[in-house]
Amino acid sequence: MNDVKDGGPEKPRAIVIGHGEFAGGLVSAVGQICGMADKLVVLSMMGMTPEDIETTIRQHLERTGARVIFTDLPAGSATIAARRIVRDDPGIVLVSGINLATLLDFVFSTDQSPTDAARAAAERGKASLIVVGR
């Protein structure tokens, strides 16, 4: 269920897009862990041209008012498309190479602007990687 603030549902704070079911899977995990999946919009880029990917992201940014884009792979088509969007609007923040820790930190950082929260979440995501064993 959406969080309610000021009498209405809270808008999504970011768009998540990646290869295959990556975005849907990560956001599903966010929902399962903390119930805050509604702060994220899932986009799939399967079967889309680069132009379609860019157009779709732009449409969802406009529709939702989100100012943050999360992508999976720095070399991916979605990241390339998002970088074109950031060039046109430097107020939008792109974070690429995300993991579940990144998104969890982001959705809980409601006391910051989404773009500041995204920057902090990127650092949390990097720090969450561990290696165990020899």
Add this chain to the structure above:
Amino acid sequence: MPILLYRIDDRLIHGQVVVGWGQPLNIRLLILADDLVASSDWEKELYRMAVPPDMEVIFADVATAMRDHARYASDPRPGLLLTGDIGSMYRLVKGVKAIGSVNLGGIHHRAGRAEKLRYIFLTPDEEQQLRELEAAGVEVTAQDVPSARAVGLPEILEGAAR
């Protein structure tokens, strides 16, 4: 070492290219033959940032790629040459006359194109160019990732593998 893969992919440099093929083939030299990208410093920088540090990328327009193909092919590093459309690869193959196979990696839906495979959509003119390449002795197959089956041109054009 010869260029290991000649690929047509409208997404240009992206995950399937640098990771999906780049890692198993140990690609260390990537040539992007694209007139638009070669003419724009911003586009080149955009795609350069998508390439891992152990892979060199060369940006060239198609005419330059034709001229320099022998140099690319004699480079000791395993190479991959990429174009974003069939027309560019067609020009390159016809101009170089030393390319034995072409991989269709991703040509997505646009107006005028018909679906042949999940990731291959072609206009009649593009179909004709591919037929001409194969008639000239160039093996044309579709294969998005190395683990997938390579689909031959007759089967692609038939659309039976959709």
